[in-house]
Amino acid sequence: MSDTVLFWFRQDLRLSDNPGLYKASQSGSVLPIYILDDKLDIGAASKWWLHNSLHHLNDSINKHLQVFSGDSATILLNICKSNQINSVYWNKCYEPLRIEQDKKIQHLLNTNNILTNSFNASLLWEPQNILKSDSTPYKVFTPFYRNGCLQSDIPREPLSKPENIQFVDIIDQYSVDDLNLLSSIPWHVKLDQYWSIGELAAQKKLYNFLHRGLSGYKQKRNYPSKNNVSRLSPHLHYGEISPNQIWYSLSAELIDQDGENFLSELGWREFSYYLLYHFPDLPNVNFQTKFNNFPWKFDKELFKAWQKGQTGYPIVDAGMRELWQTGHIHNRVRMIVASFLVKNLLIHWHYGRDWFWDCLVDADLASNSASWQWVAGSGADAAPYFRIFNPIIQGEKFDTDGDYTRRFVPELSSLPNEYLFKPWEAPKELLEKCSIELGSIYPLPIVDLKETREIALNSYKEIR
DNA sequence: TGAAATGTTGGGGCG
DNA sequence: ACGCCCCAACATTTC
Secondary structure (H helix, E strand, O other): OOOEEEEOOOOOOOOOOHHHHHHHHHHOEEEEEEEEEEHHHHHHHHHHHHHHHHHHHHHHOOOOOEEEEEOHHHHHHHHHHHHHEEEEEEEOOOHHHHHHHHHHHHHHHOOOEEEEEEEEEOOOOHHHOOOOOOOOOOOHEEEHHHHHHOOOOOOOOOOOOOOOOOOOOOOOOEOHHOOOOOOOOOOOHHHHHOOOOHEEEEHHHHHHHHHHOOHHHHHHHOOOOOOOOOOOHHHHHOOOOOOOHHHHOHHHHHOOOHHHHHHHHHHHHHHHHHHHHHHOOOOOOOOOOHHHHHOOOOOHHHHHHHHHHOOHHHHHHHHHHHHHOOOOOHHHHHHHHHHHHHHHOOOOOHHHHHHHHHHHOOOOOHHHHHHHHHHHHHOOOOOOOOOOOOOOHHHHHHOOHHHHHHHOOOOHOOOOHHHHHHHHHHOOHHHHHHHOOOOOOOOOOOOOHHHHHHHHHHHHHHOO
16 A cells, blocks of 8 residues: 655646656655646736646546645645645746745645655756856856756656556545636637647647758748747646657757757757746846836837737738737747837837737746847847847748738738838839728838837937 | 948949 | 949948
């Protein structure tokens, strides 16, 4: 007769390559739980994903998942006490709030004679292990990745799914639906058609990407109408797949230029978590403090136009509408819409951060914070502030055939490529022929690119 | 993982 | 043949 141990699912909603679950299953019968902690801030689209992911997880363990909501520490202690459990397993999270919480939980449980066992299941390299020779953290990606990560221990090899886990149940618990992760307004139903959720879906998506998307990745990943990006980010966020599984899925012959480039994107994910770990203010505070004096403007109407995809710049609007419709934006287009918000509308990156947080199915504190700071120019190893994307040129360059823009801005679909990214320059007759009335069916540009670019550059001069 | 301004070069038209 | 201008094409600098 083995003891019952508790396994606490968090951002690791999978059975394969799950070090905590693997160990737990070797130590006794497993009580698998999920707690929706009331201190966690989760965006609406991400809640939708979580709702579905928990259902998939529950199905994969024959409905043994026990679900709770409230204060993690209190709940854990209560479960352990009322079920005579004296050992708890979980995989670590690396966000500041979690780190702080976990420390307290560990202390609380230990002082109640309950053992705690935690593992790394979500990072290839733990942030505290990668430091410069002067034992301070890296602040630039390339040396972090090349000299730090790649010269350090090779990533842990993925574990198989534990066999024959003995699950135990308790009575009187919530079901996944009781967590109320879905909004009562069914706005999220539109997302259903775009995503398959859960561990199996993540594995399939990786497999498809390796066979159909990886070849030519380095160059083709910049084109939003091509299928050369993995779209694994939401699966990674909830740990339906581990970075280790992705890392080791590239066999030696796949590690060419394209493969290296793809793996380095995992490196950027590591870098974001690394920065967040060493600089816990990253989500809120400019990494480069000189940006604290930047003369941001805030115009509610301009911001709304950006959110709704009504800026009058087709590639920007396509991106913002992709976000609203699908919960996702292609990475190239993320940079374009973000640059437009921060450098043409001169709106603080916090506003963009918050909108993305609510709308993205892959909303992730580390990646979202680091990436907005990158675009704004305020981050570590960020894009220089004066690098300002021109949405016309970016559209012409990266959506050459216009397929992406036409898909999300259908009111312009009959416009020839020549004018697709600058419809206000099209001859009157052509616009009429295409039934496009600018200012009603599609907006005129809400700001002038040249003018706002000048203001942005002059503002930057002020803070230098 | 920029874009615009400025500088340089070289071919062709022309007197 | 030569100088001059124009300007596209490319390179470099600047923001």
